[in-house]
Amino acid sequence: SAPLAALAERPLLRAVADWRPDVVVPTFHLGAQVTGRLRARGALEVPTAVVVVDFAVHRGWLHPGNDLHLCVTEKATEEVRETVGGPARTVGPVVPARFFRPRDVDGHWRALLDRHEAAAAQRTSPVSPERPAVLMSTGAWGVGTRLLETARQLTAHGCVPVLLCGNDERLRHRAARHPGLLPLGWVTDLPGLMAQVHVLLDNAAGQTAAQALAAGLPVVSHRPLPGHAAAGVQAMARAGLSRYAVGKGEPARSAHELAFPGPARARQTAAARAAFRADPAEELVHLAEGACAADSRAR
Numbered sequence: 001s002a003p004l005a006a007l008a009e010r011p012l013l014r015a016v017a018d019w020r021p022d023v024v025v026p027t028f029h030l031g032a033q034v035t036g037r038l039r040a041r042g043a044l045e046v047p048t049a050v051v052v053v054d055f056a057v058h059r060g061w062l063h064p065g066n067d068l069h070l071c072v073t074e075k076a077t078e079e080v081r082e083t084v085g086g087p088a089r090t091v092g093p094v095v096p097a098r099f100f101r102p103r104d105v106d107g108h109w110r111a112l113l114d115r116h117e118a119a120a121a122q123r124t125s126p127v128s129p130e131r132p133a134v135l136m137s138t139g140a141w142g143v144g145t146r147l148l149e150t151a152r153q154l155t156a157h158g159c160v161p162v163l164l165c166g167n168d169e170r171l172r173h174r175a176a177r178h179p180g181l182l183p184l185g186w187v188t189d190l191p192g193l194m195a196q197v198h199v200l201l202d203n204a205a206g207q208t209a210a211q212a213l214a215a216g217l218p219v220v221s222h223r224p225l226p227g228h229a230a231a232g233v234q235a236m237a238r239a240g241l242s243r244y245a246v247g248k249g250e251p252a253r254s255a256h257e258l259a260f261p262g263p264a265r266a267r268q269t270a271a272a273r274a275a276f277r278a279d280p281a282e283e284l285v286h287l288a289e290g291a292c293a294a295d296s297r298a299r
Helices: 002-019 029-041 074-084 108-121 147-156 169-175 190-194 207-215 228-238 252-259 263-275 280-298
Strands: 049-051 068-071 088-090 133-136 160-164 182-184 199-202 219-221
Touching: 002 029, 029 049, 049 280, 068 074, 068 280, 074 088, 074 228, 108 160, 108 182, 108 190, 133 147, 147 160, 147 169, 147 252, 160 169, 169 182, 190 207, 199 207, 199 252, 207 219, 207 263, 219 228, 219 252, 252 263
Parallel strands: 049 068, 068 088, 133 160, 133 199, 160 182, 199 219
Antiparallel strands: none
16 A cells, blocks of 8 residues: 555645645545655644544554544554554444434435335235344445345245445346345435344445434345455454344344344443444644644643
C-alpha cells in the first residue's frame, strides 16, 4: 500500500490546508497509511485518529505515526497496541443512530413481506412466526458464494430469504426466478427493513453486520468471502457477536434458533448491545483538546 499512500499524501495535505480540521479521521486502511506516514515525518501537524471498522485487524490499518486507533472489540484493541505500541481504545462499531431504534415507519417493508409470502404460498396470510425472514447481505456489489443455493436451502427449511443484491441487477433478476426468494436491489431504508426481519445472514463481518448488532438483529455468518472477510467473520464469532454456521442443516438451523425469543437469541443480542462501549466522537474531542492544550503550552 506504500506507493498508493504516497500518491495520496499531497491531496490530503491540500485538503487539510483548505479545511483546517482539528482532527483527521481515516476510516479506510489506505487512509490510515497516508496519515500515519505524514504524521511520522512531521508533515501533518493535525492529530489523527484511525477508526478501525474491521473485527479482524489487518496490518494495512496500522501505522505507528497515527495518534490514536479506535477499535470495535477489546481483542482488536489489544492487537493494535501490541503492533503499533501507541494508544488504542475500544469504542465498538460505529453505526448511524437510526439503526439503534429501527422502525418500519410507513409499514412498507411489512407490506412487501406480506405480499411476497402470500404470492409464494398462494394464500393471503402474512409471514407466520414459524417462518423467519432471513436478510441475506452481499454488500454493494452483490458478492457471495453460492448465494442462490443458500437461498434455496433456507426456503426448503421454512425460512423466507430476503436477498440484498446491492447494485447487481443481474443477480436480482436471476434471484427473482427462484420461488420463495425475495430479491431486493439497493436499499436506502435498511433500518426499516431490519425492523421487519428476524435474522441477518452475513458473509463479510462488514458494516451491514455492525448495523444489525445495533438493530438487535442476530447475525449468522455463512460461507464468508475469502481473505480478510473470513478472518473478520471468525473474529466476530469469537467475540460472541455472531454465530459462524457450518455443517449439516446450516444456515437454516441457526436461523430458526436465533430468530425467535430464547436463550440463544438473548445471549447474542445482549453481547451486541454490550459491544457499543463508548461514543467515538467523544474520543475525537479529547484528542483535539489534548492537541490544542499541547500547542498552547508550546507557545
